[in-house]
Amino acid sequence: MRRLKRKDSRKYLRSVVAMSELTVQDARSIIEEQIETLKKRNKEPEWMTKLRYKAMDAFFEAPHNDPIIKDPLDYIAKAEEEMYPEVKSLDELPPEMLALLDRLGIADVEKKYIAGLAVQSDTSIVLNDFLKEWRKKGLIVESMEDAVRNHPIVKDLFLKQFNPYESKLAAYHTAVWNGGIFLHVAQGLKVPMPLHLFFLIQNSAMAQAPHIIIHAEPNSEIHLIEGCTSPVLVRHSLHLDMTEAYIGDGANVKLSVLQNWPEYVHTRPMTRARIGKNAEFINTTVGLGTGKSNIANPKYWVDEGGYVELNGIILGQKDFYVDLGGEMNLDALGARGLNASKSVIMDKSSVITRGLIRANAPKTKGHISCDALILNPEARMETYPGLISQVDDAELSHEAAIGKIREEELFYLMSRGLKEEEATQLIVKGFVNPLLKDIPVEFVVEIRKIIEMAVSGGM
Amino acid sequence: MMLQIKNLEVEVENKKIINSLNLSVGKGEFHVIMGPNGSGKSTLALTLMGHPNYKITNGKIEFDGKVINDIPVDERARMGMFLAFQHPEDVEGVKIIDYLRLLLEKVKGIEPAKALQIIPSKAKEVWFSADMLSRYINVGFSGGERKRFEILQALLIKPKLLILDEPDSGVDIDSLSLISHKIRELYEQGTSILLITHYGRILEHIDPKIVRVHIMKDGHIVMSGKEELVEKIEKEGFKKVFEECGCNE
Numbered sequence: 001m002r003r004l005k006r007k008d009s010r011k012y013l014r015s016v017v018a019m020s021e022l023t024v025q026d027a028r029s030i031i032e033e034q035i036e037t038l039k040k041r042n043k044e045p046e047w048m049t050k051l052r053y054k055a056m057d058a059f060f061e062a063p064h065n066d067p068i069i070k071d072p073l074d075y076i077a078k079a080e081e082e083m084y085p086e087v088k089s090l091d092e093l094p095p096e097m098l099a100l101l102d103r104l105g106i107a108d109v110e111k112k113y114i115a116g117l118a119v120q121s122d123t124s125i126v127l128n129d130f131l132k133e134w135r136k137k138g139l140i141v142e143s144m145e146d147a148v149r150n151h152p153i154v155k156d157l158f159l160k161q162f163n164p165y166e167s168k169l170a171a172y173h174t175a176v177w178n179g180g181i182f183l184h185v186a187q188g189l190k191v192p193m194p195l196h197l198f199f200l201i202q203n204s205a206m207a208q209a210p211h212i213i214i215h216a217e218p219n220s221e222i223h224l225i226e227g228c229t230s231p232v233l234v235r236h237s238l239h240l241d242m243t244e245a246y247i248g249d250g251a252n253v254k255l256s257v258l259q260n261w262p263e264y265v266h267t268r269p270m271t272r273a274r275i276g277k278n279a280e281f282i283n284t285t286v287g288l289g290t291g292k293s294n295i296a297n298p299k300y301w302v303d304e305g306g307y308v309e310l311n312g313i314i315l316g317q318k319d320f321y322v323d324l325g326g327e328m329n330l331d332a333l334g335a336r337g338l339n340a341s342k343s344v345i346m347d348k349s350s351v352i353t354r355g356l357i358r359a360n361a362p363k364t365k366g367h368i369s370c371d372a373l374i375l376n377p378e379a380r381m382e383t384y385p386g387l388i389s390q391v392d393d394a395e396l397s398h399e400a401a402i403g404k405i406r407e408e409e410l411f412y413l414m415s416r417g418l419k420e421e422e423a424t425q426l427i428v429k430g431f432v433n434p435l436l437k438d439i440p441v442e443f444v445v446e447i448r449k450i451i452e453m454a455v456s457g458g459m
Numbered sequence: 460m461m462l463q464i465k466n467l468e469v470e471v472e473n474k475k476i477i478n479s480l481n482l483s484v485g486k487g488e489f490h491v492i493m494g495p496n497g498s499g500k501s502t503l504a505l506t507l508m509g510h511p512n513y514k515i516t517n518g519k520i521e522f523d524g525k526v527i528n529d530i531p532v533d534e535r536a537r538m539g540m541f542l543a544f545q546h547p548e549d550v551e552g553v554k555i556i557d558y559l560r561l562l563l564e565k566v567k568g569i570e571p572a573k574a575l576q577i578i579p580s581k582a583k584e585v586w587f588s589a590d591m592l593s594r595y596i597n598v599g600f601s602g603g604e605r606k607r608f609e610i611l612q613a614l615l616i617k618p619k620l621l622i623l624d625e626p627d628s629g630v631d632i633d634s635l636s637l638i639s640h641k642i643r644e645l646y647e648q649g650t651s652i653l654l655i656t657h658y659g660r661i662l663e664h665i666d667p668k669i670v671r672v673h674i675m676k677d678g679h680i681v682m683s684g685k686e687e688l689v690e691k692i693e694k695e696g697f698k699k700v701f702e703e704c705g706c707n708e
């Protein structure tokens with residue numbers, strides 16, 4: 001395999017001072033400064049800057065309810081101006097990133113089986129040849145900054161599923177969002193290969209707040225894999241990404257998110273999707289390194305005959321706190337939803353799952369399943385399934401299975417010569433396996449390695 | 460001696476199940492244990508393998524000249540012991556092929572690529588198709604499939620001592636014949652055998668001259684002998700045999 005050039009990593013790193021005990025006035029001027037910087041840097045249209053300012057006002061009024069982040073003001077960093085060279089080709093990626101791509105066997109992107117690869121740096125996006133080719137057919141993959149300028153439709157899609165007044169974190173994201181992508185799949189276009197997107201955040205002193213829009217026109221098909229396994233090059237302690245997906249009638253979209261955050265990061269991913277008539281949206285999230293805390297409550301609205309699936313794989317480690325919700329609104333005849341989670345809970349971590357399915361129309365079907373494997377007596381699991389039916393003929397159900405590894409199955413495997421650690425790893429991998437069905441094999445291999453390491457570390 | 464059990468006493472949940480049990484299995488020997496339901500045969504097998512629920516309160520077990528009373532199960536396995544269970548466990552989510560590959564790598568030091576050649580061909584010998592190999596361990600298996608899967612693992616591992624706990628229960632005639640064949644194959648390759656059974660049929664392909672038979676009752680061996688003992692029990696039943704020998708006292 002061709003080795004990619006290594007570059008000095010130091011220049012990508014910088015320190016950011018998180019300021020605590022900020023006054024509201026300080027915070028206002030910091031956010032304002034960030035907005036002005038972004039506006040200038042991105043040459044933003046006026047509607048976007050207006051939206052940012054509106055969100056700033058909302059930030060000070062919106063409610064805040066987070067068990068870990070008591071005061072968001074603590075996480076507002078002061079912006080510093082500093083320029084970094086733009087990454088223009090895959091050869092210029094920083095070494096940590098290349099090492100990761102190498103490990104996944106996709107360094108040689110032109111030839112390898114990974115056809116669509118995009119690497120998102122702060123304000124631009126690097127596409128490989130496959131994506132350049134598919135652009136002609138109607139597949140647009142652009143940095144959100146560029147898309148805001150280039151495509152009028154973005155104005156109709158941006159922040160249409162969120163309201164900055166609903167929470168301080170949503171408001172803060174909207175005010176200072178930077179990075180992210182716009183993915184547009186033209187009507188009827190079926191992209192046969194999964195599209196890999198890596199986030200590379202290198203020169204932003206602001207909160208990590210990428211904004212992602214998936215716009216799948218009717219009858220289109222795509223599988224987007226977001227690899228947050230990429231190294232985070234800026235030491236931010238709060239990551240606030242927002243995803244808005246529009247799945248057109250008859251479209252079929254898979255979104256697989258692999259999260260592997262460093263321990264010092266709190267992540268609050270915000271995902272919402274509208275699923276059209278007879279459309280399908282499969283949202284898989286694999287939280288291997290979930291960071292210090294990870295709280296998410298994705299919401300979905302499903303139209304007639306549509307289907308949504310949320311598959312959550314959670315690996316609770318150390319003293320991490322993970323709270324995975326998931327709200328599905330089955331709004332029209334025959335809509336269906338499945339919320340399935342599998343958690344492996346180790347050390348002293350806490351994992352909470354709370355799926356909610358609302359049957360708002362006849363002949364809808366929803367199911368919540370929550371399985372957890374608890375590997376340590378100090379680990380904690382809570383699950384709160386919610387089923388609400390507004391109609392007579394909806395089928396809603398839930399099941400939960402929370403337990404330890406059975407002594408008998410461990411004995412069975414060990415009686416053949418496997419060590420306790422090896423047998424446990426095998427059982428844990430087997431436990432999460434059924435939810436990895438949409439994840440390409442290279443990633444499954446990587447995920448299994450991470451699980452093995454985590455299990456060994458916990459033993 | 461391959462296996463030497465001296466004056467063994469075993470408790471389960473504070474209840475004594477095995478007492479003053481003595482048994483030796485030499486290299487290249489073929490031993491059969493019979494006994495009524497609940498006489499302690501499986502308890503003995505599980506104790507030999509080191510199951511944590513079975514407490515040795517007296518006596519010792521030696522394997523290959525080493526006392527193994529306190530040695531954990533996985534080490535016993537790596538020393539060359541193998542137990543084919545009476546009731547093999549389900550392991551949800553773990554594909555047979557992934558498991559066997561890991562087993563060959565970790566226990567036998569066989570490269571994964573090589574293992575992927577060996578496994579399917581061995582599997583075929585016990586009528587396991589490629590489809591079967593991508594199923595989860597024992598999940599949804601029929602009685603016969605479970606027993607054949609135990610044999611498959613033994614064939615791959617080639618243990619020094621193979622303990623079989625009723626490899627013939629719940630299997631059809633054809634599977635029974637196959638399993639009997641495979642036990643002989645392992646025996647001929649040098650594996651010592653300790654076979655627990657209720658029926659002589661499993662010995663179909665085994666040379667009667669090599670077989671030594673032991674009868675268990677209430678946790679210890681009350682009688683030992685040759686293959687004829689199997690036939691006698693099959694004909695007369697344990698009750699009569701025990702009365703005749705005065706074993707009920």
Ligand SMILES: Nc1ncnc2c1ncn2[C@@H]1O[C@H](COP(=O)(O)OP(=O)(O)OP(=O)(O)O)[C@@H](O)[C@H]1O
Nearest residue numbers: 471472476494495496497498499500501502503512
């Ligand atoms: N885990 C356990 N807890 C309680 N009692 C047990 C346990 N295991 C075995 N026993 C008891 O020990 C006795 C011997 O059981 P064991 O399974 O060894 O018999 P067996 O000879 O294998 O019988 P079978 O021919 O039916 O397989 C039985 O009375 C059984 O109920």
Ligand SMILES: [Mg+2]
Nearest residue numbers: 500501502545
């Ligand atoms: Mg038994």
